[in-house]
Amino acid sequence: MESETNGNLTSQLHLNNSTNANDRVDSYGFEKPEGYESYEEMMAQYVAVLTRRSAKWSKLLQGKVNVEKTLKVKRYVRKGVPKEHRAQIWMAASGAQEHLEKNPGYYHSLLGTEQQHDAKLEETVRIDMHRTFPDNVQFRNSSEPCLQKALYNVLLAYGHHNQVVGYCQGMNFIAGYLIIITKDEEKSFWLMDALLGRILPDYYNPAMLGLKMDQEVLGELVRVKSPAVWQAMVQHNVMWTLVVSRWFICLYIDVLPVETVLRIWDCLFYEGSKILFRVALTLIRHHQAEILQARSMVELCERFKLITQGAFTYDCHTFMKEVLLSLLPHIDRKSSFLFFLTLTGILLSLLPDIDRKSSGNQEVSPWQPSLSCGRRAESVLWRRRPDSTPDHSSTTNNLPKAIALRMFQVIFICPHAKQIIRSHNPWRNV
Template sequence: MSTKAAETDAWGFPQGAWHATQPAARFQQTTEEKDADRDLKWARMLHPTKGFSGVPTAVLKRRWRKGVPRGWRRAAWPELMDHGPAEFKTAAGLRQITYQSLVNSPPSSYDEVIEKDVVRTFPRHARFATAVADGGRSAGGDDEAAAISSLRRILRAYAALDKECGYCQGMNYVAGLLLLACDSASRSPNDPSASSDAADDEERCFWLLVATARGPRTRLRDLYLPSMVGCRRALYAYEAFLRKLRPKLAAHLERENVQPAMYATHWFVTVFAAQFPAPFAARAWDRFLAEGWKPVYQIGVALLAARERELLALDFEGLMGALRRLPETVDVERTLGLALRLRLKTSDVRDVEKRFGDDVKPQDL
């Protein structure tokens, strides 16, 4: 193993970057071990042209909930979606639009904030770390990190494609996570799909972002519309499910005037991609792409439920401190396991989101 490889984890972050707690370090190690064991199972399930055709739904569901191996996410994530990139492009009439034409679009009003946000995205990752000039922009030039250049092009292209939505802070972390997942260098040796280069990975990431943003199950773009209706809906639903699933904890937070918007907004705006360990975020996305928003709410509640006894003993200041530290102190395995055990139906999510729609005023949209 090279010295550089030994200094980074499977995601390319410095060893220990996410390991603020022993449970997080243990999760990282066991995840890599399990990925090796599961790799051949996914090779047998995922056909390069037929996808998961013929795989019993119960088997597939059990395996994505255990976690898609790191080397298979590039191939598996589009196939797990109800409308993957290829199907979405056809359904949305985007077959005639090329990624390169969007990249070459004229400058827009979003360019300045995109420039500032790309250098804030995963700065500890070697592929994203880059020199920063005055004004918080990338210094550019030959030394600019490759992923920064790709991320800039992806975000500018999305803003050009979806003019109503444009660009909103938080999209950079989502696109950054997708870039890491789409990296062909991390592809499983058992993946028979054609080899590709960084340009292909970049375009694959872009269309996966588009499909996730506009797909009916994931509806990610709702988070970034000027009204932020998706974020408000997510916080509304999360609070409802916290009351339903952990009523004592929800009541304590309400007594201390701790509202979900104070600590959970970034969870939902990035679907855990921004501040949480990359392996944790990827596991959340395994379920998000396959199941929609139900697992996002389950994981959100589980993050607090896993620390319920501690949180119940804290006042406002203590609660805010503990909640701010959650991403770096999360017990990943325990939290994800608890999320699966929380009893929540897809119909529950539909009912609560409908109630939000009934309550929101047209002028607020």
């Protein structure tokens, strides 16, 4: 497959007239779901919200390329970035724009000539081309142009850029979404670099340590916030990886509706990975009654598939409001305070080792965990005896330190905000 080095796909991403005539296809090229009449009804109401948000965003940006991170911008992001501003906000918030400007021509140099490409990488990427979004008309061979070529280029370039990760399943869906939104190969590449390299480190490397750790963390958060569901998981001997691994590795693509996924990604690029946990917790808590009706492992896994469907997730604006209100203060104040103290103690116990491993003699602030902190967390988590089994009756004090540290980061550490636990409306400020 020939590499296409023209980064700008603006002229390539418009659906042709026959596609536009198909009322079963949305504005992103995806076939509308079953019962699309109710979907259209919801979208008609959402258009009014988008119109209001678009006017406010245009007034805020006023033609600026970069956006300073403030509480006001954060509030705007949480209420949704309009389609026309989404690529710009994602690029600015994630640092991808800065990397693109500092490395002009780098993306095209990675594509180079076909003789320079890794044959194994090419073959691995090519295999997944036809599996990527078969329900999207823009990725079909019959489409003119077909976005598979742009997708191939972005994945190939990233594989050469990050040879430790190379390519693994799930990355094709992420790159596909980025191409649809940015309409630009080079921007999609740098957004992938931000996601996989900085926002979600170690999610997509061969060992997938970051992914495995975050699934464990979600389990512990469920134990705190929805103990009945956690108990059901233990009772039926269901591992969290069975029910949520696809949520995390695909970043909710093909799990939740397109508009809802994009709203989640708005927060993901601006605030980081904690939004993935909040979405998962919201789904679980909202559908707790249905989950608890399961009477076997198979039935429990099936319940987790069903909770991602229905009107609750289609109404992305209401859904995201619920997600951003599902915070730790819903636990009683005493439990929240004790939990905070426990995690603080665990974090402080890690500091001496973190300081020794940090580069040079610079101190590592407990409020800004460094890369060495993450590596330390991994080594603690995965240095278990092979025959060891988790003690589900243990308290937070007995958690692997890495999981507790990650929980601390997810719940309490919020860059660009002065306060984490607030007594007033968290939808506005947290």
